[in-house]
Amino acid sequence: MRILLLTILLICSALTLPVFCASSASVKYQEWKDVTRNRTIPVKIYLPERISRPLPVVIFSHGLGGSREAAEYLGYYWAEHDYIAVFIQHPGSDESFWKPAFNPRTTNRDQLMGKFRQTLANPEHALNRGNDVHFVIDQLEKSNISDPVLKGKLDLNEIAIAGHSYGSWTALTASGQRFYQRSKQGVSSGDRRIKAAIYLSPTPPRAGQNPAQVFGAISIPGIHFTGTLDSSPVNNTKAEDRRIAFDNISKSDQYLVTLNGADHGVFGGRKRLMPKPDDEKFQEITQRMSTAFLDAYLKHDQQAKAWLVKSAPTYVGSIGVCESKKAL
Numbered sequence: 001m002r003i004l005l006l007t008i009l010l011i012c013s014a015l016t017l018p019v020f021c022a023s024s025a026s027v028k029y030q031e032w033k034d035v036t037r038n039r040t041i042p043v044k045i046y047l048p049e050r051i052s053r054p055l056p057v058v059i060f061s062h063g064l065g066g067s068r069e070a071a072e073y074l075g076y077y078w079a080e081h082d083y084i085a086v087f088i089q090h091p092g093s094d095e096s097f098w099k100p101a102f103n104p105r106t107t108n109r110d111q112l113m114g115k116f117r118q119t120l121a122n123p124e125h126a127l128n129r130g131n132d133v134h135f136v137i138d139q140l141e142k143s144n145i146s147d148p149v150l151k152g153k154l155d156l157n158e159i160a161i162a163g164h165s166y167g168s169w170t171a172l173t174a175s176g177q178r179f180y181q182r183s184k185q186g187v188s189s190g191d192r193r194i195k196a197a198i199y200l201s202p203t204p205p206r207a208g209q210n211p212a213q214v215f216g217a218i219s220i221p222g223i224h225f226t227g228t229l230d231s232s233p234v235n236n237t238k239a240e241d242r243r244i245a246f247d248n249i250s251k252s253d254q255y256l257v258t259l260n261g262a263d264h265g266v267f268g269g270r271k272r273l274m275p276k277p278d279d280e281k282f283q284e285i286t287q288r289m290s291t292a293f294l295d296a297y298l299k300h301d302q303q304a305k306a307w308l309v310k311s312a313p314t315y316v317g318s319i320g321v322c323e324s325k326k327a328l
Contacts, residue, residue, distance in 0.1 A: 024049040025079030028149050029068075034135045041132055041139075042089040044068040045149070046079035054144075056158035056298040058198075059136060060087040061129065063165030063268055064120055064234060067095050071164060071200075071269040077287040083294060084154060088136050093125040093166065116234045120166070126179065129170040130189035133161065137193050158298040161191075162198035162290070164268045165232075169203040172245060176218045180209055188217065196297040197222040198290050200267040201230050204241040211248040219251040223293040223308075225286055227262025227320075250328045253297075255308060257289055259320035278319065285316060 028045045048055065058078050062070035068089040078085045098115050101107070119125060137159065143150040163171035173179065175197045176190030202224050205214040226242035246256040262282045265272070269283065289312060295304035313322040 023076045023080060025076050027075075030149075032136070032139045034132075037128075037131065037135070039091060039128070039132075039135075041091070041136060042068050043136070044075070044087040044089075046072075046075040046085040046087070047149075047153075048079050048082055048084070051084075051153050054153060054155035055082055055084050056155050056160070056294065057140065058083050058085045058160045058162055058294065059133060059194075060085060061133070061161070061163035061167035061170035062087070062089065062094065063163075063167050063201075064093055064116060065095055065098055066164075066167075066268065070167070071267070073269045073283050074162070074287060074290065078291060078294070081291050081295075083291075083298075084150075086136065086140065088132060090125070090129050090132055090170075092122075092128060093119055113234065120234060126169070126173075127189075129166075130173045133170060133174045133194075134189070134191055137191060156193070157195075159194050160196040160198060160294055160298055161194045162200070164200035165203070165264065168199040168201055171197050171199055172202065172215070172218070175220055175222065177215050177245075178213060178217060180206070180214075190217070194220060196220055196294065198293065199224045199245065200286070201226055201264055202242050202245045204237060204244040211244050215245050215248040216250070218249045221253040221293075221297045222246075222249060223255040223257070223290060225257045225259075225267055225290070227259045227264075227266065227282070229261060229263040230267075232264060246323070250325075252327045254325050255289075255293065255312075256323040257285065257312075257316065257320060258323075259285065259316075260318075262320075281319060285320070288315070289322075 026047050030043050032041045032043060034041060060071060068087045075085045075087055097119050140154055141156060144154040144156060161171045161174045173189050174191050174194055176188060178188045197220055199222060205211050224246045228239055230239045230242050231237060243256055246254050259282050261278055266279050266282045267286060292304045292308055295301040296308060309324050316322050
């Protein structure tokens with residue numbers, strides 16, 4: 001049972017590990033109905049304590065089997081630094097496909113992993129995730145006009161997309177990556193309203209697909225976070241595969257942070273039965289560097305942009321490697 005619980009904590013983004021106790025941000029929960037698809041999208045909204053002007057927005061997509069409760073260490077931190085963070089939940093590829101029937105005494109690891117692999121293989125979930133992002137931005141435009149919580153608080157000219165694991169696939173798709181179905185016909189679901197992206201444990205293309213074709217159309221700035229132990233517990237993705245997107249995006253500024261000893265779970269913010277010594281440091285680096293990136297490309301702070309290139313490698317030090325490249 002111990003091994004099974006470790007597996008669950010590794011692959012699900014529903015459980016979070018805050019790296020601080022107090023926060024000046026508040027949280028609001030809402031359920032948004034997409035009537036055109038007959039689909040309800042739960043959201044968790046992180047808001048700064050004081051909002052005196054419209055603020056940039058970060059939309060976050062959870063990993064396979066997770067929920068809007070994923071990565072709250074980022075949601076609170078971004079809100080504390082004057083961003084409104086909207087964490088969305090994707091019905092079908094969220095915790096709903098495994099959690100209701102899970103029993104730690106009777107469910108074995110093979111059964112659980114089978115459910116995850118079956119869900120990941122269903123292309124309907126991939127399509128839904130891309131459309132969920134479009135819908136959420138549409139809904140934010142409406143909420144900025146009439147919602148009591150959000151009215152007049154959103155700067156919708158400055159939107160970033162972020163995600164972990166399968167959520168990074170969502171973020172890459174919303175950024176403009178192309179994905180290929182059995183027909184070999186490329187499909188893109190990019191949203192022009194998105195101006196920057198944060199990829200946590202970025203997903204590589206499927207076997208046999210050309211990375212240059214998959215990622216070559218992405219033209220917004222991005223920052224990629226991974227670790228030397230960031231392999232996938234569900235499919236055959238290896239830690240070294242996490243840099244493929246960075247290596248094949250050339251039309252916009254890109255940054256890559258590779259942390260020594262960081263595994264797949266730490267970026268999603270999950271609790272651990274046995275926390276690792278560097279977990280909090282890894283999350284602290286992810287918080288600070290992702291926020292500097294947002295400052296550079298949503299708030300257009302040139303000092304933050306210079307820090308990412310010149311000072312971030314020193315800040316990370318021996319715990320990892322920072323790479324950057326300018327748009328060609």
